Amino acid sequence: MPAPPARRARRRLVLAGGCALLLACCGTGGGPALDGAVTASGAAPAPATAPAPATAMGTFGGSVTTEKLPVYWVGAADGGQRLFREFRDAPRGTGIADPIGAAAALMTAGAPQDPDYRTLWAPVDRVGSATSPDGTITVDMPAHAFRADLTDEDARLAVQQLVHTVTAAATLAGLLPERSEPEVVVLVDGEPGREVFGSMRLDDPVRPAEELEAPIWVVDPQQGALTAGTVTISGRVLEGVRGCRWTVTETGGDDAEISSGELDTEGTGREFRAEVVLEPGEYVVTVIGRDAEGRQVLDDKDVVVSAP
Template sequence: MAPDLFRPPTGGARRRAVALSTACLLVLAGCAPGAGPAPHDAVPASGTAPVSAAAAAPGPASSGSGAAGGSSSAVATTKVPVYWVGAADGEQRLFREFRDAAEGPTAVDPIAAAAGLLTTAAPQDPGYRTLWSPVDQVGSSTSPDGTITVDLPAEAFRAGLDEQDARLALQQLAHTVTATASSTGLLPQNAEPEVVVLVDGRAREEVFGSVRLDEPLRPDGSLEAPLWLLDPREGPHPEGAVEISGRALEGVADCRWAVLDEDGATVAGGAVRTTARDDGTVGFRTEVELAPGRYEVTVTGRDAEGGTVRDDGAVEVVPR
């Protein structure tokens, strides 16, 4: 029997192909993790959330009504959090990226936009993946008690997943839609969100061939990677100051960051001073200047059991 839907183990580490920009200028502050405050430019929306194949155009929010999958209007936010699956110390864990809703199908609200991107978008980090099949129609609605209903076509549920991956896929969805609802102000204050998943409008269906949706989903924080880099992001980066930022679970301590050149020599680094946040995570941020070349950025820490957790990214700096 696979682990409980909401309680698998922890771990931390991954690789990303990114680009950066010599010596070191350190600025440490809080960094947005998990389902935190609203991303820049977020505007709340409400109502139902069908998804169509057209590209989203950010615009003013407008409300819909009815059951999930009903009337539609423009996407009401430009940035939505999407969670992907990646490796962390030999375990499969969840990593978050903020994505532009316009990258994917148009939806009536941010929740449907995020759920649609979960199935159709390619992760920016090549070490990430999704456990969902692409669809062009998603329904969503929220209730005053914090229940989020997501209505997905049957083809979204990828065939051939084992039970553990199936449960991880459902947590991928639960994290994505609850983080989006929280960051865009669609959840009531102090609500403990839960997610009801419908399949073509039907409740309590069996999905992925192994899991029955007989209970609402609740996001399990233990499935998030204990430590990960948020910046720098993938793509060539011009020389100059480059931000290195990330988040860690509250129990992660003694965090340090380093930048290594192609020969493995450390060219910059130092201790990470973390800033505690209300959601049980800590953030960190630094800036570093690097000459043109290829580097590896790493951040390491120690978890509550004394084990080492790590994340890293291959980076390239190009001349201006």
């Protein structure tokens, strides 16, 4: 089996500056008892051909099964930072009863598959969580998860990294009411209103800020994926991104573009999907578009294609 290709130079991602950054939050009350604390491995889980399901009891009745945990990471390029999502296999053998807490713990202690991504949190192995009928998610983070070396901008982005991760995990697991607008309350060692990251006070609930998400992200293929023959290219773009196309470039030689095509991103959810058949080799798959100001935005992944 060939090894994944060496990572190319950091992607070029041109983004609008000056986006509003939402402050982090916590309710002023004592908060619910968080008895759903879970443990996640301190290392990224190994890829599994048949991931073990993680099961939780939904707030609104019945059980839910989650084989994948959505985790958001921070990607930086050309002075801009945005949030990118990866779906990770639920850790095996950890007895997960709370996919929200498991995803949050993995966000701090796991390693992103794409080396262009990183986390803004110190590693922890336990995070508690609870959900309420109105769509509020409460997470209880250990105090040592909050790094002291972040700038104010990074601290606000770190809170959004957490808020996006737990909201996505709750949605995927079916733990939120339909058509709710979820918001997140952050406790620190069980206490509300704590000051974290040196200067930020967690006073109010916060909702995910869509403008901090990457304008384009590629979900498939995942970074370093090994596939045979046909490569599926899928992902999503933010509203306002236009003229999207995909390209496939062969690496290890003259980096020649060998295939490309247009993408239809006008459908529900601004999602895209395409398939391309490739000969065995090492490639970079790139999705490129332009934002509302006409600037180029992109995301890319390395992939190894083996013989079918």
